[in-house]
Amino acid sequence: MTTVLIVDDQPLQRFGFRMLLENNPDTSVVGEASSGSEAVRQTAELHPDVVLMDIRMPGMDGIEATRRIVASGGRSRVLVLTTFDGDAYAYNALRAGASGFLLKDARPQELLAGIRAVAAGDAVAAPALTRRLLDGFVQQPPPGAEAGADPRLEVLTGREHEVLEAVAQGLTNGEIAERLTLSESTIKTHVSRIMGKIGARDRVHAVIIAYEAGLVRPDRPGPAQS
CATH class of the missing domain: 3.40.50.2300 (Response regulator)
Known part of the structure; x- marks a missing residue:
């Protein structure tokens, strides 16, 4: 309940x-x-x-x-x-x-x-709604800043970077599992560990952190794109 x-x-x-x-x-x-x-x-x-x-x-x-x-x-x-x-x-x-x-x-x-x-x-x-909202309003690092260089992301493994990027792109656990050829339960475990490492309250907060760190760039025109 x-x-x-x-x-x-x-x-x-x-x-x-x-x-x-x-x-x-x-x-x-x-x-x-x-x-x-x-x-x-x-x-x-x-x-x-x-x-x-x-x-x-x-x-x-x-x-x-x-x-x-x-x-x-x-x-x-x-x-x-x-x-x-x-x-x-x-x-x-x-x-x-x-x-x-x-x-x-x-x-x-x-x-x-x-x-x-x-x-x-x-x-x-719908994760796509959250992504569209962030695309419109999130503040990105200055042009030329290294994507994903935020210290909050330095504790992640290479695989965890991949999973977080996919989460921030609006993919579900099932879609991420298919992309990375892993089981959905493995992806769920990765997501849980990622949130713990970067101090995210939940999945949405993890997406915001990924955007702010430049791990994912907004789908909009502008100098912040790469």
Whole structure:
């Protein structure tokens, strides 16, 4: 059973999420919050597995609430909701520590799958969406900087570099296994070790680190490309 805290300033939106989650046998709603400050307080009190976080709210927004929840060091993970996949707010929420994001028009099964994925520390819904978002907003090392020279990546083996690069490209464990001719369980073990070595909270954080280190270059025009 995955416990969820719903955070949204719109009562009807919260009601819709609650109806969906309470009618699903694998999820349980432990509370609702209408603002970022309420979300921080209730997360500290209720310790939900997943905080379903709206980003744009009056007062403390979802980005700051996410930052405070993650900084508290608790086990709760944040899944943010946004209106479109090129949203700078969604990128800032990932940088603040969110474990992933979904579009607000996602189908019910996509939302449920995203909640399960976040609770398990895995990629959320479609990795390609996360990559497209990072392509648009991530800050790359200066032109000429050696790709992958970030000290956080120096502890990785050659194989782990390959796996992290593939993860950052939006590939699933199965797709990485096929590319590297390894078993999916071996890839899962590699990913777990990589996250431990580089200090990543989860798979999404590992992707952000890979981008910031220059291990993967954005698919957009500009001097940062190689």
